[in-house]
Amino acid sequence: MKSLLPVLTVIGAIVALWYGAAVWLNSQWTLDQAARAGREVSLVEILADTMAQERPVLPAPHQVAEGLWQGVAGQKITSKRSLVYHGWITFSATMLGFAMGAALGILLAVGIVHDRAMDMSVMPWAIASQTVPILAIAPMVIVVLGGPPLNLPPLFAKAVIAAYLTFFPVVVGMVKGLRSPETMQLDLMRTYNASRAQTFWKLRVPASLPYLFASMKVAVAAAVVGTIVAELPSGAVAGLGARLLQGSYYGQTIQIWSALLAAATLAAGLVAIVGLIERLTLGRMGMAR
Known part of the structure; x- marks a missing residue:
C-alpha cells in the first residue's frame, strides 16, 4: 500500500x-x-x-472516461464507432512496422559493429534520417506506396512510417550493446581460440540483450506514434488516427481525448509486453534485473 x-x-x-x-x-x-x-x-x-x-x-476527466467506456464497452467491436475496432487497425500496422523496423535496426547494428565502412557511412545517415520531421515524409511515403504503379495496401504504407521511427532506437541500442563487452572479455574469447561467429553469439549477443530490450521499449511506443501520424494524411477511415481526425473535423473534443487515451493505453500495453518478454528472457539467461 x-x-x-x-x-x-x-x-x-x-x-x-x-x-x-x-x-x-x-x-x-x-x-x-x-x-x-x-x-x-x-x-x-x-x-x-x-x-x-x-x-x-x-473535457473533464469523467467525460473522457465516459467516452472511453462507450467506445470500448458500449459498442460492438465491429462497429465503426468502437475504439476496439479502431485500436485493432492501428495495432496491426504498428506491429508490422515494429517488426520491420526492429529487424532492420538489428541487421544494421550487426553490420556497423563488424564493418568499419558501415560504421563510418551508415551510422551518420541513420542519425540524419531522424532530423526529418515525420509529418513531412508521411504523405510522400503514402502517395508513393499507395499510388500506381505499386498500389500497396494502406496497412503496408502505415507500417513503413512506423518502421521509420522504430529502427533508429533499435540500431543505436543494439550497437551500444554489441560493443559493451570489455576488452578483457574479448581477450578471453581469443584465448579460447573462439571464432568471430562464436564470439558474436556467445558474448556479444547476450551482452546486448539488456540494451536491445531497452531500445525496443522506446521503439514500440514510437511505432504507435508513427502509425497514428500515417493515418492522419492518408484519408484513412479506420484507426485511432482517423478517429482523432474525425473528432477534429466535427469539434468532438471528447472523442479526440478518448482516442488519445486509447492510443496511450495501447502504447503502454505494448511497452509492458516488451518488458515482460525482457524479464522472462533475461531471467532464463540468469541475467534478471
Missing part, C-alpha cells in the same frame, strides 16, 4: 489540475451564453455547466 501511495498522489494531483483547467477553459462559453441571455450565473452554475458541456474546450 505504501508503494501505491506516491502513484495515487500523483494521479490525484493530475486529476485535480485537469478539473481546474476544464473549469477555467470551459467557463468562457458559459459566461458568453449568460451575457447573451442578459442574466448572471453563480459559481455553482458555472461549475455545473463546465462539467457537462457537449463540446467543451477541455
Whole structure:
C-alpha cells in the first residue's frame, strides 16, 4: 500500500489540475451564453455547466472516461464507432512496422559493429534520417506506396512510417550493446581460440540483450506514434488516427481525448509486453534485473 501511495498522489494531483483547467477553459462559453441571455450565473452554475458541456474546450476527466467506456464497452467491436475496432487497425500496422523496423535496426547494428565502412557511412545517415520531421515524409511515403504503379495496401504504407521511427532506437541500442563487452572479455574469447561467429553469439549477443530490450521499449511506443501520424494524411477511415481526425473535423473534443487515451493505453500495453518478454528472457539467461 505504501508503494501505491506516491502513484495515487500523483494521479490525484493530475486529476485535480485537469478539473481546474476544464473549469477555467470551459467557463468562457458559459459566461458568453449568460451575457447573451442578459442574466448572471453563480459559481455553482458555472461549475455545473463546465462539467457537462457537449463540446467543451477541455473535457473533464469523467467525460473522457465516459467516452472511453462507450467506445470500448458500449459498442460492438465491429462497429465503426468502437475504439476496439479502431485500436485493432492501428495495432496491426504498428506491429508490422515494429517488426520491420526492429529487424532492420538489428541487421544494421550487426553490420556497423563488424564493418568499419558501415560504421563510418551508415551510422551518420541513420542519425540524419531522424532530423526529418515525420509529418513531412508521411504523405510522400503514402502517395508513393499507395499510388500506381505499386498500389500497396494502406496497412503496408502505415507500417513503413512506423518502421521509420522504430529502427533508429533499435540500431543505436543494439550497437551500444554489441560493443559493451570489455576488452578483457574479448581477450578471453581469443584465448579460447573462439571464432568471430562464436564470439558474436556467445558474448556479444547476450551482452546486448539488456540494451536491445531497452531500445525496443522506446521503439514500440514510437511505432504507435508513427502509425497514428500515417493515418492522419492518408484519408484513412479506420484507426485511432482517423478517429482523432474525425473528432477534429466535427469539434468532438471528447472523442479526440478518448482516442488519445486509447492510443496511450495501447502504447503502454505494448511497452509492458516488451518488458515482460525482457524479464522472462533475461531471467532464463540468469541475467534478471
